[in-house]
Amino acid sequence: xxxxxxxxxxxxxxxxxxxxxxxxxxxxxxxxxxxxxxxxxxxxxxxxxxxxxxxxxxxxxxxxxxxxxxxxxxxxxxxxxxxxxxxxxxxxxxxxxxxxxxxxxxxxxxxxxxxxxxxxxxxxxxxxxxxxxxxxxxxxxxxxxxxxxxxxxxxxxxxxxxxx
Amino acid sequence: xxxxxxxxxxxxxxxxxxxxxxxxxxxxxxxxxxxxxxxxxxxxxxxxxxxxxxxxxxxxxxxxxxxxxxxxxxxxxxxxxxxxxxxxxxxxxxxxxxxxxxxxxxxxxxxxxxxxxxxxxxxxxxxxxxxxxxxxxxxxxxxxxxxxxxxxxxxxxxxxxxxxxxxxxxxxxxxxxxxxxxxxxxxxxxxxxxxxxxxxxxxxxxxxxxxxxxxxxxxxxxxxxxxxxxxxxxxxxxxxxxxxxxxxxxxxxxxxxxxxxxxxxxxxxxxxxxxxxxxxxxxxxxxxxxxxxxxxxxxxxxxxxxxxxxxxxxxxxxxxxxxxxxxxxxxxxxxxxxxxxxxxxxxxxxxxxxx
Numbered sequence: 001x002x003x004x005x006x007x008x009x010x011x012x013x014x015x016x017x018x019x020x021x022x023x024x025x026x027x028x029x030x031x032x033x034x035x036x037x038x039x040x041x042x043x044x045x046x047x048x049x050x051x052x053x054x055x056x057x058x059x060x061x062x063x064x065x066x067x068x069x070x071x072x073x074x075x076x077x078x079x080x081x082x083x084x085x086x087x088x089x090x091x092x093x094x095x096x097x098x099x100x101x102x103x104x105x106x107x108x109x110x111x112x113x114x115x116x117x118x119x120x121x122x123x124x125x126x127x128x129x130x131x132x133x134x135x136x137x138x139x140x141x142x143x144x145x146x147x148x149x150x151x152x153x154x155x156x157x158x159x160x161x162x163x164x
Numbered sequence: 165x166x167x168x169x170x171x172x173x174x175x176x177x178x179x180x181x182x183x184x185x186x187x188x189x190x191x192x193x194x195x196x197x198x199x200x201x202x203x204x205x206x207x208x209x210x211x212x213x214x215x216x217x218x219x220x221x222x223x224x225x226x227x228x229x230x231x232x233x234x235x236x237x238x239x240x241x242x243x244x245x246x247x248x249x250x251x252x253x254x255x256x257x258x259x260x261x262x263x264x265x266x267x268x269x270x271x272x273x274x275x276x277x278x279x280x281x282x283x284x285x286x287x288x289x290x291x292x293x294x295x296x297x298x299x300x301x302x303x304x305x306x307x308x309x310x311x312x313x314x315x316x317x318x319x320x321x322x323x324x325x326x327x328x329x330x331x332x333x334x335x336x337x338x339x340x341x342x343x344x345x346x347x348x349x350x351x352x353x354x355x356x357x358x359x360x361x362x363x364x365x366x367x368x369x370x371x372x373x374x375x376x377x378x379x380x381x382x383x384x385x386x387x388x389x390x391x392x393x394x395x396x397x398x399x400x401x402x403x404x405x406x407x408x409x410x411x412x413x414x415x416x417x418x419x420x421x422x423x424x425x426x427x428x429x430x431x432x433x434x435x436x437x438x439x440x441x442x443x444x445x446x447x448x449x450x451x452x453x454x455x456x457x458x459x460x461x462x463x464x465x466x467x468x469x470x471x472x473x474x475x476x477x478x479x480x481x482x483x484x485x486x487x488x489x490x491x492x493x494x495x496x497x498x499x500x501x502x503x504x505x506x507x508x509x510x511x512x513x514x515x516x517x518x519x
Contacts, residue, residue: 003170020167021167021168021169021170021211022165022167022168024198043202044199044202044203045195045199045264045266045267048264048266051266057240057269058265058266058269059266059269059270060195060266060267060270063194063195063198063199063267063270064194064198064270065170065191065194065198065211065213067170067172067213068172068191068194068213068215070172111265111266114265114266114269115265118244118265120244124500126500126501127500129402130401130402130500130501130502131265132265133264133265133402133403134263134264134265134266134267134403135264
């Protein structure tokens with residue numbers, strides 16, 4: 001008997017019949033809902049490419065059964081920009097060259113947003129690097145990523161968007 | 165991943181009843197279980213999702229001064245709880261030194277205690293492993309042993325318990341609350357993880373169908389809040405398991421140690437705590453001689469299980485460093501790199517800021 005789950009993804013309700021309970025949240029986002037911005041890297045919680053926000057908290061969507069998230073509010077990379085207006089974290093990544101090939105970038109951006117909302121980023125590069133260690137960048141854009149977090153944090157603090 | 169039946173019971177009683185099914189297992193945060201299922205090391209036939217069971221997500225200060233933490237409290241939430249972190253700073257530091265921010269947001273207290281060893285031979289279904297397949301042997305004995313035990317091991321198994329969190333919990337004498345088909349019981353954390361012996365590879369002492377529902381830190385555990393550290397040596401500064409780690413906590417009276425708590429991670433199949441080592445420090449001043457004697461006492465009986473004799477030296481040095489830092493006082497703020505011996509801030513090294 002298929003499991004029926006309901007997710008709020010980027011503000012939109014999605015009712016999904018799961019024929020197979022093995023589906024992870026990552027699989028459902030990509031293959032059932034068609035949101036392929038969230039990437040499958042290692043699929044074992046080690047690389048961070050699959051990072052999304054669940055009820056505002058960053059987690060690895062590859063290590064969560066979709067069935068466990070029934071009723072949850074999910075934010076993916078597709079849910080950040082307002083039309084053509086980039087989210088402050090997206091804009092900061094572009095301005096600081098916080099990527100090269102771009103494969104890890106959706107996960108980096110979602111992780112950075114989660115970190116800023118946790119309110120522990122300060123502007124200390126060492127704390128930011130530690131807090132971002134769950135996101136691996138094969139191109140090693142770490143310097144730009146750290147700068148992007150500092151920049152976005154400052155901007156969101158100024159505009160109080162971190163409260164939204 | 166094998167196919168399984170997914171159940172999400174509404175109550176603890178329902179969950180425990182469901183766990184009678186053969187091959188049933190509890191699912192909490194999923195960060196360890198799903199990973200092991202993906203590589204075929206665990207193959208449960210029924211998954212009982214306990215992540216939403218009511219009443220398991222609270223942190224409470226009890227009337228007698230003890231603290232109770234529910235099994236579904238996530239690692240990050242416990243470490244960032246201001247009251248908890250102030251009273252048990254080494255526990256918070258240990259939690260924040262483990263895994264990544266994403267994993268700490270998902271991983272639960274109960275799951276951390278029940279997590280499997282990270283022995284690479286346990287994780288490889290093609291290797292002999294007495295833990296995974298009793299009687300098949302231990303491929304680690306002649307293998308790569310950097311992350312393996314140097315104390316309390318046997319030829320049955322040389323794996324270590326990988327938890328950071330459990331190390332200060334053991335030092336503080338935490339009590340694990342267990343529920344199962346036979347009712348509820350309290351279990352001292354020292355009795356949760358069994359060492360291997362001549363015939364058994366070790367593991368946990370929970371019976372089939374039993375579940376951890378919470379954990380209590382006894383009233384006296386908060387008395388170590390002013391002199392507590394957790395230090396961890398690892399292959400990289402973040403997101404790596406311990407090669408060796410130490411929880412060191414002191415209750416000072418003036419310049420004398422009234423009581424000491426000391427436990428090691430990364431060296432045995434359980435957090436390694438020995439009363440003799442703590443007794444060496446009680447009544448002493450935290451000087452080099454007493455601290456070195458405590459390190460020797462804690463490591464008494466250590467022997468390499470392979471090419472890992474260096475871990476014995478590392479452990480003794482790290483115990484001494486952690487005790488000196490604990491004596492200097494708990495850092496006023498959580499270090500930028502929790503549990504790291506590397507830091508850019510002199511105060512965190514126990515040095516005055518103007519050095």
